[in-house]
Amino acid sequence: MNARGLFASTARLSMAAVSMAAVTAGCTAAGGDADGQGGALRIERIEAAVDGTPYFASGQLGRIDPQVAAQLADPDGAMAAIAGVLPAIAGTLRVPAEDLIATGVEHDALGMTHVRMAQRKDGLRVVGGDVVLHVGTDGTVRSVTSTARDRALDARPAIDAAAARGVALAAAAQAAQTDAVIAGPVEAKGSELTYVISTGDHELYLAWEIEVTAPGGELVLDKVYVDARTGQVVDRRPQVFTARYRVVYNGEGKTLQMITTPPVMGNEITPPTGDPIAVAAFDNTGATYDCYKVLYQRDSYNGLDSDIASIVHVLFQGPGGTTGNNAAWISQPANTGIMVYGDGDGNVMGPTAYGFDVTAHELTHGVTSTTANLAYMNESGALNEGMSDIMAAVCEAWKDKAISADTWKVGEDIWTPNTAGDALRYMDNPMTDGSSRDFYADRYQGTQDNGGVHTNSGIANLAFYLLATGGKHPKGKTSNQVPPLGIEWAGAIFERALTKGYFTSTTDFAQARAATEQAAQDLYQGCVKVAVSAAWAAVGVGTAPPADAVAPTTAITSPADGATVPTGFSVEVDAADDQCVLRVELAIDGTPVASTATAPYTLATDPGLAPGMHTITVTTYDATNKSTDTRTVMVATACEKSDQCADGESCDSGVCQSGGGGCCSTGGRGVAGSIGLAFAVAFALRRRRR
Numbered sequence: 001m002n003a004r005g006l007f008a009s010t011a012r013l014s015m016a017a018v019s020m021a022a023v024t025a026g027c028t029a030a031g032g033d034a035d036g037q038g039g040a041l042r043i044e045r046i047e048a049a050v051d052g053t054p055y056f057a058s059g060q061l062g063r064i065d066p067q068v069a070a071q072l073a074d075p076d077g078a079m080a081a082i083a084g085v086l087p088a089i090a091g092t093l094r095v096p097a098e099d100l101i102a103t104g105v106e107h108d109a110l111g112m113t114h115v116r117m118a119q120r121k122d123g124l125r126v127v128g129g130d131v132v133l134h135v136g137t138d139g140t141v142r143s144v145t146s147t148a149r150d151r152a153l154d155a156r157p158a159i160d161a162a163a164a165r166g167v168a169l170a171a172a173a174q175a176a177q178t179d180a181v182i183a184g185p186v187e188a189k190g191s192e193l194t195y196v197i198s199t200g201d202h203e204l205y206l207a208w209e210i211e212v213t214a215p216g217g218e219l220v221l222d223k224v225y226v227d228a229r230t231g232q233v234v235d236r237r238p239q240v241f242t243a244r245y246r247v248v249y250n251g252e253g254k255t256l257q258m259i260t261t262p263p264v265m266g267n268e269i270t271p272p273t274g275d276p277i278a279v280a281a282f283d284n285t286g287a288t289y290d291c292y293k294v295l296y297q298r299d300s301y302n303g304l305d306s307d308i309a310s311i312v313h314v315l316f317q318g319p320g321g322t323t324g325n326n327a328a329w330i331s332q333p334a335n336t337g338i339m340v341y342g343d344g345d346g347n348v349m350g351p352t353a354y355g356f357d358v359t360a361h362e363l364t365h366g367v368t369s370t371t372a373n374l375a376y377m378n379e380s381g382a383l384n385e386g387m388s389d390i391m392a393a394v395c396e397a398w399k400d401k402a403i404s405a406d407t408w409k410v411g412e413d414i415w416t417p418n419t420a421g422d423a424l425r426y427m428d429n430p431m432t433d434g435s436s437r438d439f440y441a442d443r444y445q446g447t448q449d450n451g452g453v454h455t456n457s458g459i460a461n462l463a464f465y466l467l468a469t470g471g472k473h474p475k476g477k478t479s480n481q482v483p484p485l486g487i488e489w490a491g492a493i494f495e496r497a498l499t500k501g502y503f504t505s506t507t508d509f510a511q512a513r514a515a516t517e518q519a520a521q522d523l524y525q526g527c528v529k530v531a532v533s534a535a536w537a538a539v540g541v542g543t544a545p546p547a548d549a550v551a552p553t554t555a556i557t558s559p560a561d562g563a564t565v566p567t568g569f570s571v572e573v574d575a576a577d578d579q580c581v582l583r584v585e586l587a588i589d590g591t592p593v594a595s596t597a598t599a600p601y602t603l604a605t606d607p608g609l610a611p612g613m614h615t616i617t618v619t620t621y622d623a624t625n626k627s628t629d630t631r632t633v634m635v636a637t638a639c640e641k642s643d644q645c646a647d648g649e650s651c652d653s654g655v656c657q658s659g660g661g662g663c664c665s666t667g668g669r670g671v672a673g674s675i676g677l678a679f680a681v682a683f684a685l686r687r688r689r690r
Helices: 066-071 073-082 085-092 162-175 276-296 355-371 377-402 457-469 488-497 509-523 528-538
Strands: 002-005 042-049 054-059 100-108 113-121 125-133 141-146 188-198 202-212 222-227 233-238 309-314 317-318 319-325 325-333 335-340 553-558 564-566 570-578 583-588 591-596 600-606 612-621 628-636 649-652 653-656
Touching: 002 628, 042 509, 054 085, 054 509, 066 073, 073 100, 085 141, 125 202, 141 509, 162 188, 162 202, 162 222, 162 233, 188 222, 276 309, 276 355, 276 377, 325 355, 335 355, 335 612, 355 377, 355 488, 377 457, 377 488, 377 509, 457 488, 457 509, 457 528, 488 509, 488 528, 488 649, 509 528, 553 612, 553 628, 564 653, 570 583, 570 612, 583 600, 591 600, 628 653
Parallel strands: 125 188, 309 335, 564 628
Antiparallel strands: 002 325, 042 054, 054 141, 100 113, 113 125, 125 141, 188 202, 202 222, 222 233, 317 319, 325 335, 553 570, 570 600, 583 591, 583 612, 612 628, 649 653
């Protein structure tokens, strides 16, 4: 088994800076017509690390038969389909094409196909060598995401597996001094010779992969990578990711290592009763399932309709004893997983199952482990933690049907129950908690907390907050203004980057910027991508996009000013900008009700809008400016027949209007005596909770 969680541990670290410089657009590689079948490349954008190794490219990267792409279902078929385009793409990535093999295929709601590939070298796995091809509906490979690397290495180990196991156990003993999971008796097993791309310096090493397990070998706690030439630890990838890394000692109940077959307290058929903590765990996992299902059509954490199991009343092993102040996601083989909740001590934490965002955070670790599988170390680990905080905020706002101050707090329902209003972390101002970082240049680069996975998650959290709400860096570390997208759009962008192969196992902050920019470009027209760039630049990841000095133009083309309209009417808008339109937003009587980024700009209104005079205001945003247009309209009660209208009115084109003989004027009307039409839509979502 392995696992993921909310808050922290230990590690090694040596970070290499990554450049965000884009190279020339419109470069066509040799190999044929970029519009034809095969491997010709027309590169519009490429991003590379400081050593020149590309990690992202987009444009026309070759083309396969669109019917074949749409029907791909397995890795073997994918390898055959991309055979013509892979050599040129692999050459761009500086990796031999023969070292890449397809491991999975996914089709998304936009009609795109994502082919996941893994790197092999000398017949060995390359841990962290991930490549994903993103294929459009027309069969064009639009972009590629890569963390693969290659260099000449001697494939013969200088130390044997037994010596590597000894090094791994020593590393685990050192980690146990601060790690809330590793502490306690451990064993080393599962030796395998691999290559690994370190999450620290991003170099490729020949290494022994050693699994560090609890006694009996059932719970994998850590994977340690020992350089097979030098005997040095070159990477660690924790497998149990818990709620926090400070420990409050308790000593009661069972620890993760001792739990084998816990008794069932309830399931989908017979929900738990009597135990409020079990009920809370059941309800919160169900609400998180619903959030992912409704917003992203994701069926359970792994997209495979799997049950969500929860274990409550758990203690976590710490370096000085045990504690209930924790929660974790434990992923297991075959894409299954378990939620684990501690009961808290009533001082540092309350029962962790009571926190909806704690549950959403942990289940998002399950989503991450079955998609991007972000390594829980250094920058990729900070993104892992950040994505859990981000999706917890999205799901909390969805569940509450509103955004509040608590949306941007992490663990506020269970953190220090005797102190009102505080939280474990603050996404809108990360440094409020006293340890999180909010700016890339200030990131933590030590060895604690797995290289700062919780500390540095504040960088991603703040970027997301600014993208959702707009604004500037709360501490003034940058001056660029981020335009607001709203939490729904911002969440869709980050979720797509996480689950559709734009994030891979060793994605860092610079790569995350490129990934979310591409996800935004997939989802939305206009300059939504510019807003994403501005949000990352605000937290010091890359540079800000050029300022836009010219305001957009806005004109409501329908309905006309003073018109009488039926309930559920649409507003048509002519909007333009010298650079790009970010979004067009509709407000009725000052309350925003709809927005779109897609031209032609048509926005629907609520069929339940009360009859009477209303002011409709449309605002068009570019990346920096805005402009508005306003109309005043009379909303009339919808009708099907004249006998649904008031005395002296008749039904004309679905609207009750005054006048006679079926030739109605557009004058004012009374509401008394009219019969409104009621519309209801009901749906049920099956919840997988256990």
